[in-house]
Amino acid sequence: MMRVILxxxxxxxxxxxxxxxxVVMGLSxxxxxxxxxxxxxxxxxxxxxxxxxxxxxxxxEVVIAVAGPSEPVTVRRKDRRAGIWVNNAAVEIDAxxxxxxxxxxxxxxxxxxxxxxxxxxxxxxxxxxxxGAPAEVGDSQKFTEALIRIREKAALYQTLEGxxxxxxxxxxxxxxxxPANLTExxxxxxxxxxxxxxxxxxxxxxxxxxxxxLERFLxxxxxxxxxxxxxxxxxxxxxxxxxxxxxxxxxxxS
Amino acid sequence: xxxxxxxxxxxxxxxxxxxLGGLVGVLSGMFGVGGGFLSTPLLFFIGIPPAVAxxxxxxxxxxxxxxxxxxxxxRKTVDLRMGTVLLAGGLVxxxxxxxxxxxxxxxxxxDLLVRLCYVLFLGxxxxxxxxxxxxxxxxxxxxxxxxxxxxxxxxxxxxLPFKMRFRTSGLYISVIPPLLVGLAVGVLSAIMGVGGGFxxxxxxxxxxxxxxxxxxxxxxxxxxxxxxxxTLLHATTNFTVDLAxxxxxxxxxxxxxxxxxxxxLRMKAEQLRxxxxxxxxxxxxxxxxxxxxxxxxxxxxxxxxxA
Numbered sequence: 001m002m003r004v005i006l007x008x009x010x011x012x013x014x015x016x017x018x019x020x021x022x023v024v025m026g027l028s029x030x031x032x033x034x035x036x037x038x039x040x041x042x043x044x045x046x047x048x049x050x051x052x053x054x055x056x057x058x059x060x061e062v063v064i065a066v067a068g069p070s071e072p073v074t075v076r077r078k079d080r081r082a083g084i085w086v087n088n089a090a091v092e093i094d095a096x097x098x099x100x101x102x103x104x105x106x107x108x109x110x111x112x113x114x115x116x117x118x119x120x121x122x123x124x125x126x127x128x129x130x131x132g133a134p135a136e137v138g139d140s141q142k143f144t145e146a147l148i149r150i151r152e153k154a155a156l157y158q159t160l161e162g163x164x165x166x167x168x169x170x171x172x173x174x175x176x177x178x179p180a181n182l183t184e185x186x187x188x189x190x191x192x193x194x195x196x197x198x199x200x201x202x203x204x205x206x207x208x209x210x211x212x213x214l215e216r217f218l219x220x221x222x223x224x225x226x227x228x229x230x231x232x233x234x235x236x237x238x239x240x241x242x243x244x245x246x247x248x249x250x251x252x253x254s
Numbered sequence: 255x256x257x258x259x260x261x262x263x264x265x266x267x268x269x270x271x272x273x274l275g276g277l278v279g280v281l282s283g284m285f286g287v288g289g290g291f292l293s294t295p296l297l298f299f300i301g302i303p304p305a306v307a308x309x310x311x312x313x314x315x316x317x318x319x320x321x322x323x324x325x326x327x328x329r330k331t332v333d334l335r336m337g338t339v340l341l342a343g344g345l346v347x348x349x350x351x352x353x354x355x356x357x358x359x360x361x362x363x364x365d366l367l368v369r370l371c372y373v374l375f376l377g378x379x380x381x382x383x384x385x386x387x388x389x390x391x392x393x394x395x396x397x398x399x400x401x402x403x404x405x406x407x408x409x410x411x412x413x414l415p416f417k418m419r420f421r422t423s424g425l426y427i428s429v430i431p432p433l434l435v436g437l438a439v440g441v442l443s444a445i446m447g448v449g450g451g452f453x454x455x456x457x458x459x460x461x462x463x464x465x466x467x468x469x470x471x472x473x474x475x476x477x478x479x480x481x482x483x484x485t486l487l488h489a490t491t492n493f494t495v496d497l498a499x500x501x502x503x504x505x506x507x508x509x510x511x512x513x514x515x516x517x518x519l520r521m522k523a524e525q526l527r528x529x530x531x532x533x534x535x536x537x538x539x540x541x542x543x544x545x546x547x548x549x550x551x552x553x554x555x556x557x558x559x560x561a
Contacts, residue, residue, distance in 0.1 A: 034258055035258065036257055036258060036498070037255065037256060037257060037258065038256075038258035038265060039256040039258075039265055040265070073555050074555070075553055075554070075555055076553065076554050077552050077553050078549055078552045078553075078554075079552075080548070083546065084366075084545040084546060085544075085545060085546070085547075085548065085549055086366045086545075087366070087554070143553065146551075146552075146553030147553070147555060149553075150551065150553065150554075150555055151555075180256060180258065180264070180265030181263060181264040181265055181301070182263070183263050184263075211260060214260075214498075215258060215260040215498075216260075218260045218261070218497050218498065219260045219261065222260075222261060222489070222493050222495065222497075223493055226489050226490040226491075226493060227486075227489070227490055229489055229495070229497070230485060230486040230488075230489030230490055230495060231486070232497070233313045233485055233489060233495050233497055233500055234313070234316060234482055234485055234486065236313075236317075236497070236500070236501060236504075237313050237314070237316040237317035237320070237482075237485075237500070237504055238316065238317070238320055240317045240321075240501075240504050240505065240508050241316070241317040241318065241319070241320025241321040241322075241323075241324070241504075241508050241511075242320060242321075242324065243508070244321045244508030244509055244511070244512055245320070245321050245324035245325055245508075245512065246324075248325070248512040249328070
């Protein structure tokens with residue numbers, strides 16, 4: 001029995017080096033703290049390719065994707081009805097990341113094959129999951145495009161082709177700019193090594209984005225003790241109103 | 255200086271918010287309007303999510319209204335009795351309004367209805383006030399600088415029963431019209447998400463015949479309670495009151511309200527009314543244009559809450 005286990009163990013060890021190339025990576029920070037004066041953040045992602053075999057002829061490429069927490073969104077379109085523009089058709093998108101950045105060492109069309117993109121959901125349109133649109137909306141694709149367009153304008157979705165610096169087929173690094181209007185959660189960071197468009201190795205980690213200090217306190221209070229929070233808001237409002245009035249009276253008298 | 259708002263989850267310039275609060279505060283003190291009809295669209299414009307903007311500026315309005323009311327109380331230009339009667343009608347109206355709002359929400363298109371409400375009421379109120387004030391100014395000019403004779407209206411307001419004396423306003427009228435005015439404003443303010451000052455002020459001047467100087471303080475008095483009620487409602491049901499945003503807005507707001515009250519007391523009543531009328535018309539025009547012109551981006555994103 002012991003022998004069998006040992007044999008299995010040996011086999012597993014032997015099978016590991018079959019993956020000729022592996023990713024080793026690091027982050028400049030694996031935690032982003034949202035403080036009161038948070039103004040966006042830049043994350044440096046770097047790493048190396050660990051290989052046991054000599055370099056192959058075909059060059060390696062690197063694709064890095066950072067995705068914020070996904071949430072369902074509704075995309076609405078305005079139409080002209082009786083002379084005024086009103087929200088008409090709406091498409092619900094089941095899961096759209098609140099933030100998404102994909103960086104690569106070359107043009108994505110060359111670096112990544114469509115089938116691989118589909119499997120790993122790497123590019124922005126693939127990262128958005130939209131199951132079905134209502135039957136009366138024929139052009140649901142346009143709604144997804146609009147979502148991408150609006151969020152790209154807000155720098156929430158970024159396609160950074162060629163932004164990954166890849167040296168000697170071994171060392172790579174890139175930086176991702178996180179905008180100021182970030183939501184909380186685990187930001188999945190994935191690194192793919194591709195050769196000829198096929199993914200040959202991948203690595204995944206997460207960057208935690210959290211509110212801290214006063215931001216954390218206010219947020220938690222507003223969710224868990226809404227009545228206390230509401231009364232506190234009112235108390236501050238009343239005090240501020242009275243304070244300003246009293247202050248100005250003093251100012252005039254002096 | 256950028257500041258990250260914990261509930262709105264956006265980062266904005268703190269001085270921009272202080273300035274915005276201050277501007278709204280000045281208007282609030284001058285005209286007795288909460289300023290909601292102005293600050294809500296401005297907050298949308300700088301990127302605050304609409305739900306957070308509507309809820310938070312209610313908090314700010316409480317602060318600037320209190321600041322304004324205290325300034326008016328010192329000058330004895332608040333009719334507390336009239337304010338209480340209006341408020342009684344207003345709270346009943348607000349309850350009714352929330353009911354109507356939820357009914358419209360179930361039908362969809364509540365956003366459009368709110369906008370149409372804005373255009374209709376701002377347009378009518380603004381135009382009426384503008385032409386009336388213009389006439390008043392012409393009349394006082396024609397009389398060679400002598401103030402226009404006090405209008406002694408004798409309309410339906412003066413023949414109803416349950417008469418009550420409102421000493422500060424110098425009125426002896428039935429309580430039914432103020433109650434109805436309060437009720438109507440309460441309904442509208444719940445639907446439109448504003449304090450309702452811009453409807454209340456003209457209603458008090460033209461329907462109840464109150465003197466303009468008293469109207470401002472009395473309107474502010476009433477707005478404190480309606481907005482306070484709204485704040486609590488938003489905080490407990492939608493979790494959309496952003497305290498950091500509110501504090502920044504209200505610091506600017508309370509200071510602005512004090513300055514505005516001072517300016518308002520130095521101006522002539524007709525000038526005050528014509529300025530308010532022009533501002534109401536500008537906002538109305540802006541909203542109407544948004545509805546009529548083709549928007550640059552036809553699509554909009556709504557994050558599904560609670561899913």
